[in-house]
Every structure is written in structure tokens, then in C-alpha cells.
Amino acid sequence: MNKSLRISILSHALSAWLLALLLLPQASWAVSAVAGSTISNVATVGYSMGAGAAAVVQPSIISNTASFVVAELIQPAITWQDALPVPVNTPGLNSVLTFLLTNAGNGQEVFALTRANAPAPIPATNYVPVNSVLYDPANSPAGAMFLESNGVPGFQPGLDAAYVAGVNDPNLAPNATQIIYILSDTPALVANGSKGDVALTASSKTVGAAGAAAGTALAGLGQGGSVAVVGKNRAQAVTLGSYLTSGLSVVVTKTILSVLDPNGGVLVMPGSIISYQIVAALTGAGVATGLVINDPLPANTTYVPASMTLAGVALTDAADADQGQFIAASNSVSVALGNLTSTALTGVNAVITLRAKIN
Amino acid sequence: MNAKYFSCVSALLMSLLSLNxxxxxxxxxxxxxxxxxxxxLKAGKKELKRMPVSKAVPGAEVIFTTRFxxxxxxxxxxxxxxxxxxxEVEYKAGSAFGxxxxxxxxADGGKTFAAAESLKIKAAEGEHNALPKEYTNVRWIYKGQLAAGxxxxxxxxxxxK
Known part of the structure; x- marks a missing residue:
């Protein structure tokens, strides 16, 4: 019986060795049974004829080989790599979302990539990102996506290859991965704290696989001519990545409040006094530090002394403790707003008024 | 040549020849x-039916049966x-029947055998109970005798896997 056991171990060791040889080109990825490979089972039975002292050990019996072929499971997987929504300015350009595509199946597979900006249903407070106009003015479903190509983490313009559908679709061995960058622009005037989602879809390019019901068998379309079987995500992986408007922007607007001519009218003529209003509006989140509004007076005008106010409070013209000063050398008014915190969605405004006289 | 030895060797050769x-x-x-x-589906009800396998995907469960x-x-x-x-497969815990x-x-390619609860793996970092996925061989020792027929x-x- 010991001998028969040795035989069974030998045959097992032999088949294991052959298998190891077959798996060699798959490198260290092969954690799943490889599509197209055969799994075999052989049992060995040892026995004696007769019973008790009269029992005679017999040559062991080896069973037939029961085997089956490993079908190819088509199963892409995508994970969004940014830990948190990627902060963007509004308007903003070329903001990068990072995704990782993994071939979670057991056969070599090619995947087509598409992006959907703000896929329905769009939550009420969300905005709609657009493809980076720099890379894809057409805003197309396969546009402004890049494949990590140079081995350096993060998107490097000109070094990571632009994805071109049908040309450089990721062709991945089992368990192999591809980093994908999605670049988007953010429209102007989006409320702070708004989320913008982009969904990345990777679809198997095996004919008839993507979108088919899980378990659909596609004869001969798997690796090595094996049967391809559509995995639980219908041979399509879809994952959302998000942006979050959180940039701080300062918009300064200058308007003429009133004109008073020397005759008490509203004509613009030499000697007329013009009242200006400057509004510095903050939108977004965060703190604008050391914000200074510098307003050069128009040519041929003269600052009306002591006409400066900030939020309705008069400021002196001298460079002193208060926030305002008139700088004669540059004929300009300067108001140091310091650190302004924007908290409300609508932002925080600083309102400055001043007057100038037309020469 | 020792006749007993000869018969053992020929038995060995016979066994090897019968591999295929x-x-x-x-x-x-x-x-x-x-x-x-x-x-x-049987009469509108879902039920499990044991069928021969010709193909299977990773994650699928198969049953290896030896009839003697x-x-x-x-x-x-x-x-x-x-x-x-x-x-290419992992043994499913507690599934062996007979x-x-x-x-x-x-768990060592058939060098040593033990009951599931006492099967150990010796590793550099010490000994641990073999996990079902680490099993390499199953052996059934039939108790008593197998009558004719x-x-x-x-x-x-x-x-x-």
C-alpha cells in the first residue's frame, strides 16, 4: 500500500510540475485558475484481497481522469483612487480624477473605456463637469482620458498617453491593472460645496459580453478558445469619481455710483465728482489671506481727499492704523482687507467707496 | 532475483502503465x-441538480467524487x-464525505496525513493549523471490509481559484 501511495504522490508531483511549467509565462499574477486550462482529478485506491491474516495487498487501482476546462470569466473591476472628492475651482481647468482598472477575470481581456459626466440621476446640488476643453473640446464619451504610461504616479501631460478608443484600449492579463486619469473642467459660478461626478465604465470588448446577463456563456470567445462567461457585473465595471467645488475666488467689480457736476447736475465734465463703488466678492471656501484691493484712479482724475469708506466706515488717507490709504505717487487708492474668510455659499463681500474729481 | 521484489516492481510498473x-x-x-x-426549474420550483462539469469559472464550486x-x-x-x-482549486472546509x-x-503534498482538526503546517514563523485552502490531499480510510459486489x-x- 505504501508503494501505491508513492505512485499517486509521484503522479501528483509530476502533474504539479507540468502545471507550474504551463503557468510560468503568466508570471506571478496567476492567482486564479487560468482560462482554457484543464483541471484534472485522479484518485488512487489501495486495498487487500481477503480479510484478517489472509489479506493480500493488491496493486493499487488508479481511476480514470475526470477533468474539466476552466472557462474565462470576464470581470473588470474599477476603483476610484482619490481618497476624497477632488477639490476644484469654479471655473476650473484640467482637474484630474484617478481610477484603477483591474482585470479581475482569469483571461487576457481588452476593455473599452467611456466616461459619463454627471450620470443620471443627478443629485439636486450637483453640477455637471465637462471634459477638459484643452484635450477634448468635443466633450465626447471617450475624451480627455489618459492611461498611466510612464510609471510616474499622477498625470503628467505629454507623458501619459491619451486614451483613443479602439486604438489603445487597455489589454490586460488576469489581475493586471491600468491607472486611468479623467480630466475635467468646472463651469463658472458653481456654488461652493457642489459635487460633480464622473462615471468611468470599462466594457469587455469580447463580442456579446458587455451588458449581457451574468452567466451568459460565449462559446469559443474565451482565452485559448475556451468558453467565455460573463461575470456578475455584466462584463462592465462602472465606478463614480467626484469633484467638489472648494476653490476660493475673488471677483472685484467697480461701478460708478453717481456723478455730480459743478452745476448740481449729473453731467460728466471737468469739475464733476464721480463716486465709485468697488465690490470684492469672495466665492468658494477658505480664507483669502492678505487681500489688498488696489485701485488706480482713471487718468485725468484727482482723488477727493478723505472720500474713502469701507463697509460704510470712513478711512483716512494716510498710511496708518486703518486699512485704507491714498498713494499719491501712483494716484491710487489701496485698501488692505487682510484675511477674509468665506463661509457662506454666496460668499463675503467687501464694499469700498471713493470719489474722484475730473480734472 | 528475489521473486517477491520482482512482483513488487512489476506491480509498480503496472500501476504506472495504467496511469492513462x-x-x-x-x-x-x-x-x-x-x-x-x-x-x-422543476415544476416551477428551483432545485439543485448534480450535473457533470465540462467547464467552470473561477469561484465556482465543483464536487469531486470517487466511486468504488x-x-x-x-x-x-x-x-x-x-x-x-x-x-487550481481550494478544498471547501468540511466538505469531504464518505x-x-x-x-x-x-497539507504537504501527501507526505503526512492527519484529521482536519490536528493537521499542522510547519513554517519558519512557527506551526499553525492547516487552513482548508492549504490542503493538498484527501485520504479516506474505509473502515471494515468491502464485501463482494x-x-x-x-x-x-x-x-x-
Whole structure:
């Protein structure tokens, strides 16, 4: 019986060795049974004829080989790599979302990539990102996506290859991965704290696989001519990545409040006094530090002394403790707003008024 | 040459030659099958039906069964069934079955066997209880004798890696 056991171990060791040889080109990825490979089972039975002292050990019996072929499971997987929504300015350009595509199946597979900006249903407070106009003015479903190509983490313009559908679709061995960058622009005037989602879809390019019901068998379309079987995500992986408007922007607007001519009218003529209003509006989140509004007076005008106010409070013209000063050398008014915190969605405004006289 | 030694060697050679034989011959007929439980509709109700497997995907569960029958007219004893577990599958915990059998496992390619609860793996960092996925072989030791004409079966379930 010991001998028969040795035989069974030998045959097992032999088949294991052959298998190891077959798996060699798959490198260290092969954690799943490889599509197209055969799994075999052989049992060995040892026995004696007769019973008790009269029992005679017999040559062991080896069973037939029961085997089956490993079908190819088509199963892409995508994970969004940014830990948190990627902060963007509004308007903003070329903001990068990072995704990782993994071939979670057991056969070599090619995947087509598409992006959907703000896929329905769009939550009420969300905005709609657009493809980076720099890379894809057409805003197309396969546009402004890049494949990590140079081995350096993060998107490097000109070094990571632009994805071109049908040309450089990721062709991945089992368990192999591809980093994908999605670049988007953010429209102007989006409320702070708004989320913008982009969904990345990777679809198997095996004919008839993507979108088919899980378990659909596609004869001969798997690796090595094996049967391809559509995995639980219908041979399509879809994952959302998000942006979050959180940039701080300062918009300064200058308007003429009133004109008073020397005759008490509203004509613009030499000697007329013009009242200006400057509004510095903050939108977004965060703190604008050391914000200074510098307003050069128009040519041929003269600052009306002591006409400066900030939020309705008069400021002196001298460079002193208060926030305002008139700088004669540059004929300009300067108001140091310091650190302004924007908290409300609508932002925080600083309102400055001043007057100038037309020469 | 020692006749006993010769017969042992020839038995060894015979066994090797029969490796590829389709039907196992001898006093005991041995058949290995691989099957899976397939969900079928029967009278509008879902039920599991055991069907032969020709293809399967990673994650699928298959059942390896060895059927053995004493086709001689004498009683057989000391019956043991050895089954290496293919590298591409993982043994499913607690799945080995076989009436009137003591079931033991190996985690070292069949060098040593022990019951599931006492099977250890020696590693550089110390010894640990072998996990089902680390099993390499299953052995059934049939208790008692297999009467002439008697048939039985043993087997286990495994999940494709």
C-alpha cells in the first residue's frame, strides 16, 4: 500500500510540475485558475484481497481522469483612487480624477473605456463637469482620458498617453491593472460645496459580453478558445469619481455710483465728482489671506481727499492704523482687507467707496 | 532475483502503465467524476441538480467524487482512497464525505496525513493549523471490509481559484 501511495504522490508531483511549467509565462499574477486550462482529478485506491491474516495487498487501482476546462470569466473591476472628492475651482481647468482598472477575470481581456459626466440621476446640488476643453473640446464619451504610461504616479501631460478608443484600449492579463486619469473642467459660478461626478465604465470588448446577463456563456470567445462567461457585473465595471467645488475666488467689480457736476447736475465734465463703488466678492471656501484691493484712479482724475469708506466706515488717507490709504505717487487708492474668510455659499463681500474729481 | 521484489516492481510498473488507462481494472472498479450543483426549474420550483462539469469559472464550486465497487467475488479490506487536490482549486472546509470512512488530510503534498482538526503546517514563523485552502490531499480510510459486489463513494467539494 505504501508503494501505491508513492505512485499517486509521484503522479501528483509530476502533474504539479507540468502545471507550474504551463503557468510560468503568466508570471506571478496567476492567482486564479487560468482560462482554457484543464483541471484534472485522479484518485488512487489501495486495498487487500481477503480479510484478517489472509489479506493480500493488491496493486493499487488508479481511476480514470475526470477533468474539466476552466472557462474565462470576464470581470473588470474599477476603483476610484482619490481618497476624497477632488477639490476644484469654479471655473476650473484640467482637474484630474484617478481610477484603477483591474482585470479581475482569469483571461487576457481588452476593455473599452467611456466616461459619463454627471450620470443620471443627478443629485439636486450637483453640477455637471465637462471634459477638459484643452484635450477634448468635443466633450465626447471617450475624451480627455489618459492611461498611466510612464510609471510616474499622477498625470503628467505629454507623458501619459491619451486614451483613443479602439486604438489603445487597455489589454490586460488576469489581475493586471491600468491607472486611468479623467480630466475635467468646472463651469463658472458653481456654488461652493457642489459635487460633480464622473462615471468611468470599462466594457469587455469580447463580442456579446458587455451588458449581457451574468452567466451568459460565449462559446469559443474565451482565452485559448475556451468558453467565455460573463461575470456578475455584466462584463462592465462602472465606478463614480467626484469633484467638489472648494476653490476660493475673488471677483472685484467697480461701478460708478453717481456723478455730480459743478452745476448740481449729473453731467460728466471737468469739475464733476464721480463716486465709485468697488465690490470684492469672495466665492468658494477658505480664507483669502492678505487681500489688498488696489485701485488706480482713471487718468485725468484727482482723488477727493478723505472720500474713502469701507463697509460704510470712513478711512483716512494716510498710511496708518486703518486699512485704507491714498498713494499719491501712483494716484491710487489701496485698501488692505487682510484675511477674509468665506463661509457662506454666496460668499463675503467687501464694499469700498471713493470719489474722484475730473480734472 | 528475489521473486517477491520482482512482483513488487512489476506491480509498480503496472500501476504506472495504467496511469492513462480510461477504465480502472482489478478487483475494485474505481471511477472519478467531477460534478456541480446546477439550479434547475422543476415544476416551477428551483432545485439543485448534480450535473457533470465540462467547464467552470473561477469561484465556482465543483464536487469531486470517487466511486468504488468490489467487482470480485471475494471480500476486500484495507481500502484507502487517495485523492490529490488539484492546485487550481481550494478544498471547501468540511466538505469531504464518505460513509464508513475515516477522513484525513495532507497539507504537504501527501507526505503526512492527519484529521482536519490536528493537521499542522510547519513554517519558519512557527506551526499553525492547516487552513482548508492549504490542503493538498484527501485520504479516506474505509473502515471494515468491502464485501463482494458492494459499492460506495467518497468525495469532496472544492472552489475554483
Amino acid at each position: 488507462a480510461q477504465a480502472a481494472t482489478g478487483a475494485i472498479k474505481v471511477t472519478s467524476v467531477v460534478e456541480s450543483d446546477v439550479e434547475v 465497487e468490489n467487482v470480485s467475488d471475494k471480500v476486500a479490506s484495507d481500502v484507502t482512497i487517495n485523492n490529490p487536490i488539484a492546485k 460513509a464508513d470512512c475515516e477522513i484525513v488530510f495532507s 458492494k459499492a460506495s463513494e467518497v468525495g469532496f467539494r472544492a472552489v475554483i
